[in-house]
Amino acid sequence: MNSTSYTKRAGTSGIQGQLYETKLISLIYFRLTHDDSVEQFSLATNRDGIGEFDDVCFIANIKGFDKPLAVFLQAKHRENDKLLTFTSETDLAKYFSSYLKIRRTFDPSNKDMIFEGNFDDTECFFVMYTTTKGCPKNKMYEGAYAEYLNKLIGTGGCCTQPSYTDDDLDLLCKIVMKDQITTLATQLAKFICDESESEMSTNNDIMLRYHVILALNVFDVSEIQPEGHRIASFRQDFFTNNEVFIVLIKNILCLEVLKKQKSVENDVQSLLLKFLSEPSDVTTLSKLIGSVLTYKNDKIELISESITDDLQRQLDKANVPQATVYEAAELAAKEYLLSLKLKVPASFGNKDLTIRGDNKKIDKRLNYLTTKFIELLKQSEPNDIVTIDESLGDGFLQLNGGIACAVGNILVFDETSRLLKFIDNCESLGDLAKKWYEKLTTKIKKLHEYKLDIKVQKFPKLSFERGEYDMSIARDFYNKLLFYTNQATQNGVEKILREEIDNQPCSDVHNFKIRSELIFLKYHDEIQRLWLIPKVGSYLTEKSKVFENAVANAMSEPLMGVIKNMHNIKNKILTFNENAINRFAMQHDGRIIGTIIVSESCVLTVAKVEQYLGSKNHVVLDLEYILKLSLKNYNTLCKELTNTTKDHIFIIVCNPFRDLRDSDNRLENIAKAFDGKQIIVITNKTSVDIMKEYFCQNGMCMCRNVRDDDINGFDDLSVESQKKFFAAYNIKFQGKYVSLDVIIDDESAAAGLIDKKAFYELINDETVKIGNRVLNNRISINNSVLYDCNNYDKLFYIDRRVSRTKTQEHDKFYDVKDKVLETFYDLEDDVVLISGKQGMGKSTLLMYLSLKTKELDPKVWIVRINFRDQKDFSLRCNINEKIVTLVCQSALCDKSFLLVYDEGISYHIPEKDSSFTYYVSRKKNEHLKESPVEYNFSKANLCSCDPRALEIKFFLHYYNRGKLILLIDDFDERIPEHKEIVDECRKRKHRIWITSESPPSSNLQLWFGPSYKIENFSPLEQKKYLTLLWKFEIQFQNLYSIQDIEGIVDLMQTEHKEYLRAYVLFLEFLKAESMAEGFDFPYEEHYNRFKTKFGLCENTIPYFPDDITPRQLYEIAREFDENALNTWALFNLSLSLSA
Known part of the structure; x- marks a missing residue:
């Protein structure tokens, strides 16, 4: 692959997303090529290996700017007007990880057209581009590139940026650390599996920063060997260390080593079958991981392509916890890793100072370092902090002969200040370190009282604390992150592009206008072709000439060819099978010329006629398009038609349109132009009489036959x-x-x-x-919460944790502690029982998991069983058929129907029931041994074209194949049918989630296993919940108007004591909001006044009870809002509460 091409990931599967991307690329490429200030550019789409910001990527050199402009854009097309928020930690981590991948990809040695060069020498922006609404708290981006970015990529609202807090930066710093640790472990694995005799290098940034931590926690490092290197071997306690980042090193290292070794086990097929029967079997998985299976994107995947499709399908359904994968990888790799003896440089781990040269050179270097340190320390008093930054120069900071080699020997980590300090005594130091330490202590009194704050990127670390470099990366991400919200939909983007094409200067304006649609179609068609090319893509540049070629091709064709081409481009995918074409030929007795064909779908009939004609010279002309041409172009086309030779076959398509009867003169002229020509007219029943009038009468009997076409079913396609x-x-x-x-x-x-x-x-x-919308389900909570749940933008959701303790009766289950639930796939039980007291948010949890699961897996059908909608099952059917009917009625949009299970017997439907009735057939299914009945839509149905018929067909398809997720939110163990529903659906391998009041009954746990209990909010989660609530409930019109909130304090004296905690948290909320807006809110002043008024110390301000439910917390917050904040509105606070 050369520098003008790039590796592509697989494209978007949905057609709406595909069209949005291709039309957006077409627009951006068009603008880049027609902007005189763009000197050169390179544009790519679906760029592999850079994460989320890969839909559209380009770099451009622009006149007037010192740095090249690079944009990495993720396009999100949404049909609704849902608000785009950036509060999910999972989403934030995903986008930040993409930023880090892109940052790493920039390199002067990289010959890629976008990534050649340093990241800091390019002005990069990371763009969330979407049709949805923007968050009102985002701030307008007003940087140097604002106007130019809007000009290049904007199609709607202005560009904004998210505000952020120290907590947001802290989260990103943890992601930075995780990313660095993953890179570190991957580099270690690569070195281990390289099988060369070379030393491990510490010259790259990651190894330089972490080699001391590795020596302290991962390796035992020997003294210097005669050859000048040291030997590193893995420590036993490395595999039992519980520190989060050490565990991450171990997990990634073991997986990567196994991937690179790829040892092969015998009898892979039987091992796989054993693993699939028990996915939690660590021992079996350890024999497969790395050689047969790999772990990628949080999912077990096959490496080998020789496995049967059946095993592949089973593997796709297997839900293997991440912890199980890591445990298996450790089991497989541990013995091998412990046996290794790795060569590392003498400087590895900083066991001593690293200074090259003879004794004279070493003394000279130590004297230089001592003098430099004395200068730095003189600028500070003991107990002061000495800043070490890049301004001190590489010579003083470097690993060989600089202070970087002192980290871990003379310089150690101070747990109190979280900074570096000097060691208290030198007994354990190496010779050179001891010598320098003695020089320092001779010159500097109270050396151990000084602290060093390191603000250098390439410098060894002693802890996994966030550093200034980590913070700078987090800030840089936020500063380069742009939100383009309220942008045009894919139809809107097309409209904008068409208008910009129309506005291009051209010598023959009328001719260009009529051909501009073909120009757009040809241009977009070529962009789509490039977009669809798998694996390797070619960069679009200022030299690519894609648009120019589309213009040249469109302008060079006759007008008749323009219309023909437009039809060909629009109708590419429709071809019929041989049987359909043969039946069509027999229907017309081989004489299709001179026929008016009446069809329910003209598009399908045209495609069939074209396929039937094969290579014969034919042109498809859309009558509506012709009749709406400008007079000049209409006359040109009629002249072309008149002069066309008789060997052409014309397919005239007439879909009904409003002005057809008002076009008599034009219709007559067109009919005259076709006189003596071979024509086929395709129309529908609405327009057939008009077509007969002009093409079968008026002295021009070009069409002698009128025939119907009914061979247009889906099964007629190839x-x-x-x-x-x-x-x-x-x-x-x-x-x-x-x-x-x-x-x-x-x-x-x-x-x-x-x-x-x-x-x-x-x-x-x-x-x-x-199917029903996921949110279209009524849940048993108060009206205000119900309103919020049906308006998901206003749902104040905090990630919920569940725990389970196994009992003696359920020893096959395992304990679960504080498991955070994101989707229905996070728990592997076939039936999940969720318990919690009233108001704990069980219904809200199911709804949130439904939304997240649909995002992860759009094909799954989630059905909330609603027993209140159960029909009167007076018809003759057994319990299993009642179950099918109930689940079907819960799943579908329109519930006004009955299912009748026929075996050739007609059932009487009561006249009082106006529902549609559908017949369902039953047959044995050998693949479902426990429940061998398969249900299908019967051919006996008379209303098979009703919209509900299609839904019922799809439902039965899903039901028969065990592809539903069933939610039962009002399970009643006293009603036998409720348990029968679960038992039947369990046999069919559907996933089932049940909620129950806490504690669940012994019967429920006997039937479905021990329950998962929803955990109460922690104090931190309570605060987060209220903060989210206030962020949505309160819109500050002017933060500068926050002047006096003492009125709330007065209100506290007469209100609930819970308000005291709400008040303190509200003050913290105001402080954070003010900081985000750059306003200095007097938090301490108000907080101290509050404590004084109530005579409170910090530890006496009451907290919310540990067992407070989300509903209770919500109601307290609502009451606080309505009473306190509405009262406060009288005290100069300009705010508005949402409805």
């Missing part, structure tokens, strides 16, 4: 075309647009699922809905 159709078309599945290929993974079942009505709707870009 297999390849069906696949393309699945990838190209979306349905609205549980409120989210997903492509059909995501939710239909069984091609053999596809034809039975997509009926004609749905097929036509999809072809015509109409919305087809399947």
Whole structure:
């Protein structure tokens, strides 16, 4: 691969996302090529290896700017107007990790067209680009590049940046540390598996920073060997150390070593089967990890391609906890690692000072270091902090002969100040370190009282504390992070691009205007082609000429060719199978010329006619498009048609449109132009009489036959075309647009699922809905909380922790402590029982997990069973069929239907029931031995084209294959059918989550295993919950108007004592908000006044009870808002409370 190309990741699967990306790329590339201030640029899409900001990447040299401009953009197309927030720690970590990957990729030695050079020498921006609303608390970006960025990539609202706090920086610093540790462990693994006799290098930045920590916690390091190096071997206690980052080193190191070794086990197939039957078996997994299985993106994946599809499918469903993977990797790698003897340089671990040369040179260097230190320390008094920064120069700071080699011997970590200090005595020091220490103590009294604050990037660390360098990276990320919200949708981007193409200067304006649609189509078609190329992409540059070629091709064609080309580009994916074409030929007796074909879908019939004609010279002309041409272009086209030779076949398409009857003169002229030509007219029933009037009468009997075309079903398409159709078309599945290929993974079942009505709707870009929206479920909590839950932007959700303790009756289960739940896949039980007292947020937890699970896995169908909607099952069917009906009614948008399970017997439907009735057939399924009945949509249905029919088909498809996640939020053990539902669905391998009041009954735990108890909020979580609530509830119109809040203190005297804690937390909230806006809020003054008024010490301000529920906390906060803050509005505070 050369420097003009790059490695691509797989593209977006959904058609809406694909179109959004390709149209956005088309627009940005168009603007880059038509902006005179852009001297040169390189643009890529779906760039592999750089994380989230990879949808659109470009670098450009711009006149008037010293540095090149680089933009790394993630495009998020959303059909709703949901608010874009940046509060999730998981999301923040994901985007920051992408920033770090990009930062690392920049390198002067990298010959890539974007990444050649230093990161600091390029003005990089990381852009969240979305159609959704922006957070009102974001601040406007007004930097030097603001206007230019808006000009290059903007399609809607202005550019903003998130505000941040020290807590946000602290989180990012931990991510920096994790990223560095991962890189460190990966480098160690690479060196270990290199199998060369060379020494480990400490010349790279990561090893330089951490080699002392490695020597203290990971390796035993020998004295210097005769050859000049040391020997490092792994410590036994390295594998039992519980420090978070040491554990991370161990986990990554073991996995990476196993990946690189790839030892092969015998009988892989049987080992895999054993592992799949018990995914928590560490011993079995340890024999497979690295050689057969790998761990990537928090998921177990196959390395070998020789495994059967059945095993692959089972592996995809296996839920292996991360802890199990790491434990297995350690078991597999530990013995090998302990046996290693690694060569490391003499400087490794700083066991002594590293100064090269003879004794004279060493003394000279020690004297220099001593003098330099005396100068620094004289500037400070004992107990003062001495700052060590880059201004001191490389010679003084370096590892060989500089103070960096003193870290870990003379300089040690001070637990109190979290800085470096001098060691108290020199007994354990090496010879050179002891010699320098004695020089220092002779010259400097009370040496051990000085502290050193290190603000140098390339410097050894003694702890995993965040440093100034880590903080600078975190700040840099926030300073380079831009939000482009309220941007145009993919249709809006197309409209903007078309307008900008139309506005291009051209000598023949009228001719250019009519051809501009073809220019756009050809141009976007080429961008799509480049976007779809797998694995390796070529950079688009100022020399690529993609747009210029589209213009040249469009302008050189006759007008008739323009219309033909537009049709060809728009209708690429539709081809029919051989059987459909043969039936079509028989239907027309081989005489299709001179026929008016009446079709329910003109698009499909046109595609079929074109395929039938094959290589014969034909042109497809859209009558509506022709009739709406400007007079000049209309006359030009009629002249071209008249002069066309008779060997052309013209396919005239007439979809109904409003002004068809008002175009008599033009229709007559067009009919005359076709006189004597070979034509085929394709229309629908609405317009057939008009087509007969002009093409079968008026003395021009060009069409002698009128025939219907009904060979237009989904199953009439070719297999390849069906696949393309699945990838190209979306349905609205549980409120989210997903492509059909995501939710239909069984091609053999596809034809039975997509009926004609749905097929036509999809072809015509109409919305087809399947299943209830995840949020469309009523939950048993108070009205205000219910309002917030149905408006997810206003849901004040804090990550919830669950714990489980196994009992003697349930010894096969394992203990779980403070497990944070993000999705329904975080627990591997087939039935999960969640318990908690009333108000603990069980329903809200299920809703949050539903949303997050759908984000992770769009194809899953999540069904909340609602027993209140259960119908009267008076029809003759057994309990299993009642279960199917209840689950189906819970899953679908419209519940006004009945299912009747037929075996050739007609059931009487009561006249009083106006519901639609659908018949379901039953058959044995050998693959489901415990519950061998499979349910299918019966051919006996008379209303198969009703919208609910499609939903029911999809539901039965999911139900038969065990692909549902069932949520039962009001389980009643007193009703036998409730347990029967769980038992039947459990047999079918559906995931099931049940909630129960705490403590759950013994019956529930006997049936479903020990429950997971929702943990109470910690004091920190209580604070976070209230802070989130206030952030959404209160919009400050002017923070400078915060002048006097003593009115709240007065209110406290007559209100609940819980308000005291709410008041203190509210003061902290105001302080943080003020700091974010650059306003100095007098926190201490108000806090001290509050304590004085109530005679309180810090430790007597009451906390919320440990067992307070989220609902109680919510109600306290609401009451505090309504009483205290509305009262406070009289005291010069300009704020507005949300509804």
